[in-house]
Amino acid sequence: MASDLGQPPPAKRPPTAPTTITAIGDDLLCEIFLLLPSLPSLVRAALACRTFLHAVRSSPAFRRRFRALHPPQILGFFCDPGREAVPPFVPLRSRSDPDLTAAVRGADFLLTRIPEDSGDSTLGWELQSFHGGYVVLVNNATDQIAAYNPLTQALHLFPHPPEDIIFSISPEFHILFSEEDQSVFRMVCVQHQDTPSLAVFSTATSEWQVFPWVETPPHPEGDVRLFYPGTQLNGFVYWKHASQAYVLALNTVTMQFSRLSLPHFLAEIEDMLFRLGQTKDGKLCMVGVDDSDAKIGTLVVRVWGADDDGVEKWMLEDTFSLSTFIDVTKSSTEYDSTVQIEAFIDGFVYLCIKYGEHTESLISLCLETGKLNKIFDDTYTSPAHPYFMSWPPSLVCNKVSPCLSTLVKYFQMFGP
Template sequence: MASELGLPPPAKGPPATPTTIAAISYDLLCEIFLLLPSLPSLVRAALACRTFLNAVRSSPAFRRRFRALHPPQLLGFFGEPRRAPVPPFVPLRSRSDPDLAAAVRGSDFFLTRLPEDSGDSTLGWKLQSFHGGYVVLVKDATHQIAAYNPVTQALHLLPRPPEEILFSDSLEAHIVFSEEDQRVFRVVCVQHQSTRLRAPACVAVFSTATREWQVFPWVETSPPPPPPPPPRDFIKFYPGTQLNGFVYWKHTSRPYVLVLNTATVQFSRLDLPPFLGQISSTRFRLGQTKDGMLCMVAIDLSDAERGTLHVWFWTADDDGVEKWVLGDTFLLTTFVDATKDDPTVHIEAVIDGFVYLSTKYDEHTDEHTESLLSLCLETAKLNKLFGDSTYVSPAHPYIMAWPPSLVCHKEDSQTMVTGESVADAAPVGTKETSSVHASASPSYKFD
């Protein structure tokens, strides 16, 4: 119409400025990343470009929110056979999550970076503990300790522990990370002695900062025995459980838990309900809720026809006194098929609000079948992880830790802002080459 009237065409406005990924704020990117289905998916997305990586690394609050919205990232289970050079691993298969499958494929769950044992093949590496994505193992023949992250393939080989704590097979090793920097850690080794009336324990600590062992004096950890002491009540503890900077050992026949504060290297005791005194390790586990609260799960078989699973929480009452408070109770028929012969339920682990249970049928025959379940303490949702005959108890869940490459340390802040390098962030499904850390000299420090 304007051309027909002889008027000039309307002037065109300036071209729109193209929107780039750099124009999206870190806060908005983090909101988008919260919608991703799993931790491996977040790792893959964060490593797509420096902007994505900086957004994730810049916000500790985002890490807390992501963990709160997503369950622990289970990648599979390590077995514990009697004779094997390295513990076998059974991966969790998920066709619905290709990033999870890529994380499993790209990890070294065969533990190939561990030094080989040139002697007896039955004297291999024995599982000790799991924490922060690391598997801690001890070599049977030499007592050498290795801390290995199968996902990042970071391997730390420690010098042989001091002779003071190597006199029996009850040595335990637990890895403790610095709150400020996961690249700095300590390995706490604990040795228990077992006698009828006493339970002394010794602690040795190896620090990556000093590359030395520090041995602490032997201390008595047992309360006075009730009079008269049982004739064969030898003091003994089940393997320890590490939670929030503490290690807990359940006594095999008395209703208490021995507690080690790994920061102060001080022992204390935590009483249990009396009927938990002689409960076996397969029917009792300590763990923590989704919010980090200490909890315990136990199987009560006092009623043979209606066995139950109880959940307690360590919390304060109305007077501010901390004690065990009974939470949920589940019938064992919730987890087993009552139509099958000789069903049993074992508690494998309690991790971040999830109870991992193994079920078994016809245990005393050569044709028994086993499966693995997870129970969410928050929602009471039951999930079958492995079908019959594909899982063998006992085994240890391997939980993928938050990758160090997605955490900004103080010395990394300048790199994050300028985007100079993301070399430490290996994509999911690829191998990260890490140097093997070992002590330059086997010098020990005794205090």
């Protein structure tokens, strides 16, 4: 009978499907990645598996949010090379961020792939500019131009422009490429002194092409045309004039020149006291030291934008007293403490603070929050060039099959 047999056994439930990493959507993964401490940590996480890599590569919005939440990652600085063969590099050491340490350890900051001089030259390689992780150097002894990425170890060599195009002893070079595709790029050479000239080397044609120089408004009679080294931002290269209150701007798409006026107090300001950069949301911005008041020097921040009447100009954004950046415990009555601007990247201003003749520190100032962060204490040496880690192409390119060599190099860099 049924009573003797008891109740029928309950029906078996189907086994629960195991949860795998592929069950987590890209949106949730990106929210998790935003909590990582730095770009090196993100690189290491993204290259752990194809699912993580796809989440990062497929979302430009995520990359913008990550940049807004995390300051530009400085890996160290290149010292003024003097007459050394290659510029020496001083790395940033961080015990609190092992991924940052791994990035520094895995990169080639000794520039070992840069060709050595074939002759008995003491000139060595001269630093020119930095962009997208690339270091641009010039060797006047061998007439070579090198663009080298110490992280990916990608090296590109270019011939010097012919003398009938560029004959100045100190032309300036900048590498141009799209963030989405660094395999196609151009090298721009600008000669400001003597006869102003503009030449561009394209990887498509493998030759230099001369572009017309669009003259800016005339200079006073007898004035010597001289510009400080250029700054590359959002498709433009900007040069501050050394004795007049304006910036010369080159549109790297149209190769046309224009100029932006500056506040009058910046007319004859030294290069170390002025920088162009951009805010976290990408607006063109300038910082300059106003020391017209001998007692109270200020760091002035202005953003390029339209006023209430729709006229574009430099609008005052903020001011900071220079005393804000001075460590009173290091100040000396014998020597004055001085403040210099070393770099301006994505809303962060990097300041070199000199105490006397030998002691120097490097600090960062977040323009959005006013927060100060000490990066190098008593070990910084000016003049120098801070090197910032750029987003590797493997985290940006949206092609189905990424460049395997680039991926392998990053796996090696962030290995255990």
